Every structure is written in structure tokens, then in C-alpha cells.
Amino acid sequence: MSEEKYEVKGYSEKGWLYTDKVKEHFFNPKNIFKTDQELEEFKKHADGYGTVGSPACGDVMEMFIKVKDNIITACKWRTFGCASAIASTSILSEMAIGKTIEEAKKITPQDIVKELGGLPPRKIHCSVLGDQALRKAIEDYESKN
Numbered sequence: 001m002s003e004e005k006y007e008v009k010g011y012s013e014k015g016w017l018y019t020d021k022v023k024e025h026f027f028n029p030k031n032i033f034k035t036d037q038e039l040e041e042f043k044k045h046a047d048g049y050g051t052v053g054s055p056a057c058g059d060v061m062e063m064f065i066k067v068k069d070n071i072i073t074a075c076k077w078r079t080f081g082c083a084s085a086i087a088s089t090s091i092l093s094e095m096a097i098g099k100t101i102e103e104a105k106k107i108t109p110q111d112i113v114k115e116l117g118g119l120p121p122r123k124i125h126c127s128v129l130g131d132q133a134l135r136k137a138i139e140d141y142e143s144k145n
Contacts, residue, residue, distance in 0.1 A: 031093035033078045039078060047065055050132070051063070051136065070101055
């Protein structure tokens with residue numbers, strides 16, 4: 001009987017390809033909606049909303065922000081995506097809270113990856129989902145104000 005080898009994304013014979021910070025934010029995501037009810041309650045009072053992605057490809061990101069005196073006071077989200085997308089958005093939500101709208105607009109996918117301590121090269125594109133959703137939430141907020 002031969003032993004077949006399967007590639008496990010994010011894992012190799014050398015171990016996990018993810019940093020401890022990525023693993024922390026994947027296994028314990030911050031500012032994520034845990035229930036649909038929580039999302040519906042937050043949505044009622046959100047100042048900005050953004051969504052990106054496509055259900056067809058499997059990655060969809062929704063982000064909501066609350067803003068007071070031009071400062072992001074809350075940044076909550078949900079996604080149907082991979083570990084890298086979850087970790088990237090989790091850390092992005094923490095990075096955005098407490099920043100002015102202008103400061104939050106300056107956060108780049110490269111900043112997110114740096115804050116995570118890196119991502120495997122084939123997963124760098126996942127950091128863009130949260131970034132794009134935040135930008136759309138900010139645009140939504142600005143269009144209302």
C-alpha cells in the first residue's frame with residue numbers, strides 16, 4: 001500500500017508557513033461578527049459599510065465602521081475567506097480603530113502584511129480584501145457626510 005502525499009495549504013514539512021501573529025488572528029479573530037444577530041444590531045448604527053469579493057470565487061468581505069469626530073471608533077467585519085483573509089482583516093480592524101478617516105485611508109495591504117509579520121507569497125493577495133472593504137466603508141461614510 002503506497003502512502004500518498006497531499007499538499008496542505010499553509011503547511012509544509014517545515015511546519016506552518018504562517019507567523020504566530022497570523023495564527024493568533026486566524027484562530028482568535030478580533031472585531032468579527034460572531035452571529036447574524038450581532039451583525040444586524042451593529043448594522044443599524046453603522047456609519048459606513050463596504051463589501052468586496054465574489055461568492056463565485058469564495059472570498060467575500062463585509063466591513064462596517066462607526067465614526068465619531070472623524071475617528072473610527074469601531075470596525076467590525078465578516079468574511080467567507082481563507083486563513084490569510086481572516087487574519088489580515090482581523091489585524092486591519094485593530095489598526096483602523098482610533099485612526100482618523102484620513103489616517104485609515106493610508107493603511108495599505110503592505111502595512112497589513114508587515115503588521116502580521118508576513119504571509120506566504122501566494123497569500124499576499126488576501127490582505128487586499130480587508131483593505132478594499134475598509135476603503136468602501138469609508139467611501140460610504142463620506143458619501144453620507
